[in-house]
Structures are given as structure tokens and as C-alpha cells.
Amino acid sequence: xxxxxxxxxxxxxxxxxxxxxxxxxxxxxxxxxxxxxxxxxxxxxxxxxxxxxxxxxxxxxxxxxxxxxxxxxxxxxxxxxxxxxxxxxxxxxxxxxxxxxxxxxxxxxxxxxxxxxxxxxxxxxxxxxxxxxxxxxxxxxxxxxxxxxxxxxxxxxxxxxxxxxxxxxxxxxxxxxxxxxxxxxxxxxxxxxxxxxxxxxxxxxxxxxxxxxxxxxxxxxxxxxxxxxxxxxxxxxxxxxxxxxxxxxxxxxxxxxxxxxxxxxxxxxxxxxxxxxxxxxxxxxxxx
Ligand SMILES: Nc1ncnc2c1ncn2[C@@H]1O[C@H](COP(=O)(O)OP(=O)(O)OP(=O)(O)O)[C@@H](O)[C@H]1O
Numbered sequence: 001x002x003x004x005x006x007x008x009x010x011x012x013x014x015x016x017x018x019x020x021x022x023x024x025x026x027x028x029x030x031x032x033x034x035x036x037x038x039x040x041x042x043x044x045x046x047x048x049x050x051x052x053x054x055x056x057x058x059x060x061x062x063x064x065x066x067x068x069x070x071x072x073x074x075x076x077x078x079x080x081x082x083x084x085x086x087x088x089x090x091x092x093x094x095x096x097x098x099x100x101x102x103x104x105x106x107x108x109x110x111x112x113x114x115x116x117x118x119x120x121x122x123x124x125x126x127x128x129x130x131x132x133x134x135x136x137x138x139x140x141x142x143x144x145x146x147x148x149x150x151x152x153x154x155x156x157x158x159x160x161x162x163x164x165x166x167x168x169x170x171x172x173x174x175x176x177x178x179x180x181x182x183x184x185x186x187x188x189x190x191x192x193x194x195x196x197x198x199x200x201x202x203x204x205x206x207x208x209x210x211x212x213x214x215x216x217x218x219x220x221x222x223x224x225x226x227x228x229x230x231x232x233x234x235x236x237x238x239x240x241x242x243x244x245x246x247x248x249x250x251x252x253x254x255x256x257x258x259x260x261x262x263x264x265x266x267x268x269x270x271x272x273x274x275x276x277x278x279x280x281x282x283x284x285x286x287x288x
Contacts, residue, residue, distance in 0.1 A: 003072065004033035005169055005202050006057065010066035013052050013226075026052045028226045029066065034170065037196065039203040041217030041234065043210060045249065048223040050206045054172045057204065058092055059083050071169065088118065091163040095175035097155035101147040107133070107158055108143035114165040132161040135198075136191060153184035160191065167199065174206045189215050210250055214238045222246045 013027040026049045034040045042050050055061035057068055063076045070090060075083070094100045101110055111129045115121070120128060130140050136157040147155055156176065163171050173192070177185040193216060195201060205216055213220055213234070220238060221231035222245065230243040241247045 002035050004069075005036045005038075005071060006032075006034040006204065007069040008032045008053070008057070008066070009069075011053070011056060011063065011068065012065035013049070013056050013061050014064040015062070026061070026226050027056070030223075030226070030228055031066075032221050032228065032231065034202050034204060036169065037200040037202055038218050039192075039196065039205055039216050041205045041207065041213035041220045042223060043207060043213050043220060043249065044223035046208060049226040050208070050223055051174055052226075053223070054092070054174045054204060054206045057172055058090070059086075087114070088166045089169045090172075091166075091168040091170070092172045092174065093156070093159050093163050093176040095178050097152050097159055097179060100159050101155055101162075103147055106144055106146060107138075110147075110158065111143075111162055111165055114162065118166060128165070132164060135164060135195065136161045151184075152180055153188055156180060156188050157191065160188075160195070164195065164199070164201070168201060170202045170204065172204045172206065175208070176205070177212060178207065178209060185212070186215075192216060210238065222249065 009031050011027055011030040012025070015024040015026055017023045030049075030053060032040065032042075032053070042053060044050050052061050056063055057070075059075070059078060059080075067074055067076045069075065070086065075086065078086070105113075108126070108129050111132050112125045115125045115128055129143055133140055133142055138154065138157055138161070142150070142154075142158075147158065150158065156179075160176075176192075177188050180188060189212065192203065196203065203216070205213065207213055217234040219232065220234050221228050222237065222241075222243065223229070224245045230237055230241060230246045237246060238250055241250050
């Protein structure tokens with residue numbers, strides 16, 4: 001059996017009380033693993049805790065109970081300093097390509113920064129920057145330009161190139177295509193897949209967008225109010241969801257195939273009718 005690259009076990013995240021608000025229990029006993037080279041899509045409605053899980057993996061949210069192991073090592077409670085070397089293997093691509101790149105740095109400087117911090121300098125760094133631009137299908141002369149000279153999709157390619165600079169094993173993609181228009185989204189998603197096929201990188205793909213999760217994920221986990229209510233192979237969870245919350249989530253999502261859309265409408269009507277009559281499997285759910 002392959003050892004997971006990321007192994008989250010019984011994770012609780014409780015945000016401390018602040019400004020008169022009570023502590024907030026954002027994740028409850030969440031378990032999830034990602035194998036090397038695999039994409040796990042994490043879906044759920046707004047506020048379900050998706051970003052919190054990504055942030056906990058990155059050391060940006062408090063681990064109140066449970067554990068997070070990466071590449072066989074417990075990283076649940078590392079200090080900032082102890083975490084630094086992890087940046088080689090564990091990277092992130094955020095949603096907003098407009099705020100995630102330093103506007104005063106050239107693309108070469110942006111891409112060279114993680115390289116320099118890891119002792120790759122001079123010609124080796126310049127060659128690597130050229131290779132990274134090529135990897136994300138941007139021209140070599142992009143190196144001398146500033147972020148403001150690029151479109152949203154191109155900026156996201158630059159953010160992806162930066163995440164790839166040190167050949168990471170896992171990238172947390174937090175709503176990484178949500179700010180892009182649909183056709184740009186599709187091209188950037190295809191780029192993620194192409195990069196994975198070429199490098200073997202794994203992704204934790206955090207998204208509220210079910211079309212996105214269908215497109216990229218080998219496996220899907222569904223979060224509802226801080227708990228994973230269903231997980232399994234992508235096709236199984238997205239096409240034949242078992243948990244009533246997942247059924248509602250996916251049936252409410254538009255899909256491009258009109259036949260499939262019709263099937264979903266009918267299945268949704270049946271489910272709602274079953275819920276209204278209190279039939280088994282149609283009513284008492286964690287979603288209520
Ligand atoms: N720093 C924080 N302090 C207190 N509560 C927080 C904090 N960050 C998030 N929360 C709360 O935790 C819950 C989960 O938030 P989170 O951002 O993880 O959800 P999400 O599923 O990613 O939502 P969205 O899709 O809207 O980004 C929300 O109720 C949110 O208000």
C-alpha cells in the first residue's frame with residue numbers, strides 16, 4: 001500500500017475567542033489523506049471549513065486536536081522556523097492572482113525569490129526561471145515584465161510557476177481558478193493536470209465550484225459544517241453521491257451535459273419528494 005503524502009487524522013481546529021465572539025469550532029475530527037501524485041478535491045458550501053483545512057495543512061490555522069503528517073513527519077505543531085524547510089515540498093496557490101504577486105517585482109524576481117532563498121543563484125536561477133515560464137506556457141520575455149502587464153489567467157500561471165520553483169510534492173490550491181472567467185479557468189485547470197502528469201506533484205484542491213472539482217480530482221471529500229460527510233473516488237462522489245448533503249450539493253450544481261442535467265433535475269425532485277414524505281434516506285441528515 002502506498003504511504004500517504006499527506007495524512008490528516010481526526011483534526012480539530014478551534015479558532016480562539018476574539019472581540020467578544022465565542023471560540024469557533026471550524027473543523028471536527030476531519031481525516032483525509034493524499035497519495036503522491038494525486039489530486040484530492042475538497043468541496044462544501046461557503047463556511048464549511050475548506051479554507052481552514054488548507055490553512056491548517058500550511059500551518060496557518062491552529063491544530064486543536066488530531067494530527068497532520070506530511071511525507072511521514074508530524075507537522076501539526078511546528079514552529080514557524082521549523083516549518084521553513086517544508087516550503088520546498090509544500091506550496092500554495094491562492095485565489096487572487098491580482099494580490100498574490102508583488103507588483104513592484106519583475107516576473108524573474110518573483111520566480112527567483114524562492115530559488116535564491118534556497119541557494120540557487122546566477123545563471124542556474126535564470127535558467128530555472130526560463131524553464132518555469134516554459135512549464136506554464138508563458139514566453140521567455142515575460143521574465144522582464146511586471147505583474148500589471150499580464151491578464152488574470154497569465155498572473156495565475158505566474159503564481160503556479162512560483163509554487164513549482166522548488167519542485168514541491170504537494171500544492172494546496174485554494175480556490176485557485178475561482179477568480180478567472182470560465183474559458184481561462186478551463187485552460188488553467190488543464191495546466192494543473194499537465195503539470196501533475198509531468199512532475200508527479202499532488203494537489204489539495206479546495207473549491208466551492210463543483211465543475212472544477214469534477215474536472216481535476218481523483219478523489220473528492222465533502223465538508224459540511226466542519227465535518228467530512230462523504231469521500232471517495234471523484235466519479236463516484238460527483239455522479240453517485242451517497243450522503244444527502246452531497247446529493248443536494250451536486251444536484252444543485254449546473255452541469256454542461258443537458259441529458260445529465262435533466263436526470264439530475266428528476267433525481268432532485270425525487271429526493272425532495274422523499275424528504276417531504278419522511279422516507280428513509282430522504283430526510284434525517286446532517287444537513288438539517
Ligand atoms: N480566523 C478566524 N477566526 C474565527 N473564525 C474563523 C476564522 N477563519 C474562519 N473562521 C470561520 O470558520 C468557518 C469556516 O471558514 P472557512 O473560511 O474555512 O470556510 P470555507 O468553506 O473556506 O468558506 P468559503 O468558501 O466562503 O471561503 C466560518 O464560519 C468562518 O467564519
